[in-house]
Amino acid sequence: MMSMFFWAFVVGGIICTIGQMMFDVFKLTPGHTLSTLVVIGAILDGFGLYEPLIDFAGAGATIPITSFGNSLVHGALQEAEKHGIIGVLTGMFEVTSSGISAAIIFGFIGALLFKPKG
Amino acid sequence: MANEKRKNLTPVQQEYHLFEKERETKRPLFKNCVRAFLVGGLICVIGQAVSYFYMYFFDFTEQTVGNPTVATMVFISMILTGIGVYDRIAQFAGAGSAVPVTGFGNAVISAAIEHRTEGFVLGVGANMFKLAGSVILFGTFAAFVVALVKTILIQWGGLG
Numbered sequence: 001m002m003s004m005f006f007w008a009f010v011v012g013g014i015i016c017t018i019g020q021m022m023f024d025v026f027k028l029t030p031g032h033t034l035s036t037l038v039v040i041g042a043i044l045d046g047f048g049l050y051e052p053l054i055d056f057a058g059a060g061a062t063i064p065i066t067s068f069g070n071s072l073v074h075g076a077l078q079e080a081e082k083h084g085i086i087g088v089l090t091g092m093f094e095v096t097s098s099g100i101s102a103a104i105i106f107g108f109i110g111a112l113l114f115k116p117k118g
Numbered sequence: 119m120a121n122e123k124r125k126n127l128t129p130v131q132q133e134y135h136l137f138e139k140e141r142e143t144k145r146p147l148f149k150n151c152v153r154a155f156l157v158g159g160l161i162c163v164i165g166q167a168v169s170y171f172y173m174y175f176f177d178f179t180e181q182t183v184g185n186p187t188v189a190t191m192v193f194i195s196m197i198l199t200g201i202g203v204y205d206r207i208a209q210f211a212g213a214g215s216a217v218p219v220t221g222f223g224n225a226v227i228s229a230a231i232e233h234r235t236e237g238f239v240l241g242v243g244a245n246m247f248k249l250a251g252s253v254i255l256f257g258t259f260a261a262f263v264v265a266l267v268k269t270i271l272i273q274w275g276g277l278g
Contacts, residue, residue: 016158019213059165072261114200
């Protein structure tokens, strides 16, 4: 169990370092960086490489934004297995729903609770 | 990309470009990367702890535990954004706090809070995904292309 924490720390840290490199070396805005990382996550899952990373690093792979791309592809492929090509469209948000719905719900609650500062 | 852009500039503009480049503050790359690594890693460790919580007290498996973990992390990020702590962390950690899903949550929530003064429909509702929208768009489109190609290969190409 301790080793899982260690690998989560290392892998998550490395993904964030890659993001920082994209900020500083390639001078990308946070928006461009995050979009690129999501696309990378989607492509990695296309080759079946993201799932082993999750097995290996747990939250180190599921917490960075790359996992968003991964779970989008995952949902689409799961549904495609059942319903063929149309499943790609219908299954897209099957697995990812929690991240987006959490962001919407908590975002709205946050707007109700907190006032902007400054 | 930079060279292509510079072709269309007048000589004076090019000169200014060099002038600007010389004087631009050098970013402390190594220090930033270390900070991003430490904070990003730490957030993932917290995520791992949350995952174990869901695995032991609810019946989630290692494969499905990502969903509730992500939702919990977004919730934590809401609290930290609301009390103004997340901005401080972001200033220190750079990508270390932006790349984890908490950064995505922070982008949505801070936009929602910021535009509250414009009303709930036209302010909060319309601006919530101002920053995070690009992530959803490109993530969804990339996933669509990847999944489509893979499905076609599997069904008609006999792959897998």
